[in-house]
Amino acid sequence: MIVVSELTVRYGTAVALNRVSASFTERTVTALIGHNGSGKSTLLHALAGILRPTSGSIDGLRGRRVAYVPQRTAVGDNLPLTVRELVGMGAWQRRGLFRRLTPDDRQAVEVALTRLDITDIAARQVGTLSGGQRQRALLAQALVQRGDLLLLDEPTTGLDAQARAVINDVIDEEAARGAIVVVATHELLDAERAGCTLTLTAGSLQGPTDATVSGKFSVSA
Numbered sequence: 001m002i003v004v005s006e007l008t009v010r011y012g013t014a015v016a017l018n019r020v021s022a023s024f025t026e027r028t029v030t031a032l033i034g035h036n037g038s039g040k041s042t043l044l045h046a047l048a049g050i051l052r053p054t055s056g057s058i059d060g061l062r063g064r065r066v067a068y069v070p071q072r073t074a075v076g077d078n079l080p081l082t083v084r085e086l087v088g089m090g091a092w093q094r095r096g097l098f099r100r101l102t103p104d105d106r107q108a109v110e111v112a113l114t115r116l117d118i119t120d121i122a123a124r125q126v127g128t129l130s131g132g133q134r135q136r137a138l139l140a141q142a143l144v145q146r147g148d149l150l151l152l153d154e155p156t157t158g159l160d161a162q163a164r165a166v167i168n169d170v171i172d173e174e175a176a177r178g179a180i181v182v183v184a185t186h187e188l189l190d191a192e193r194a195g196c197t198l199t200l201t202a203g204s205l206q207g208p209t210d211a212t213v214s215g216k217f218s219v220s221a
């Protein structure tokens, strides 16, 4: 379990997260919902360890393998990589940067491509992909990382029903495998599928703070 206590993040004088406390459990998908600017990405960044909180603590991260999938708009159009190469980069976290992929890694890449239904576009340059294709490639890369904490920033926003279904199925499978999964989303339908929903309003958490005690609860966005 990962336990966030009284987490505060400031950017300069602006408070992005204000004393947020919550817990995140294995085998559970937790949806983070809230308006633009409410702090969802900031909380994901703090959980991913790429942002140092101003105060408060996050316990349970030590020794955990984190797979973080940013909003797909954060990935440059000019990446000189094919989809297969992008997905293969997921193995680097396990092997070290720029190491050759082992046969095991290569198999994990092919399995991830199949699970996201993008084998047919594996040789395409990432910059030529549609939004939905790019999102699936990014998630495939995260699968290769075999993270036990999977963090996803708006993985289904703007995607068609088929792409959303593929992605939601993979998210559920990763939780069933035992991962802690946290998904920031604006899609209320996707939030409703989650085992747990946390709502952020202007950096503060609404509703019960210990999601594992209260189980599934729904709150307005």
Ligand SMILES: Nc1ncnc2c1ncn2[C@@H]1O[C@H](COP(=O)(O)OP(=O)(O)OP(=O)(O)O)[C@@H](O)[C@H]1O
Pocket: 011, 014, 015, 016, 034, 035, 036, 037, 038, 039, 040, 041, 042, 043, 184
């Ligand atoms: N690097 C930064 N510097 C200054 N302010 C920032 C920075 N990143 C985020 N913020 C501010 O922190 C607050 C929370 O932003 P955050 O990106 O976490 O929200 P969000 O809920 O993910 O929004 P969205 O739904 O638009 O992705 C916002 O007011 C935002 O403007």
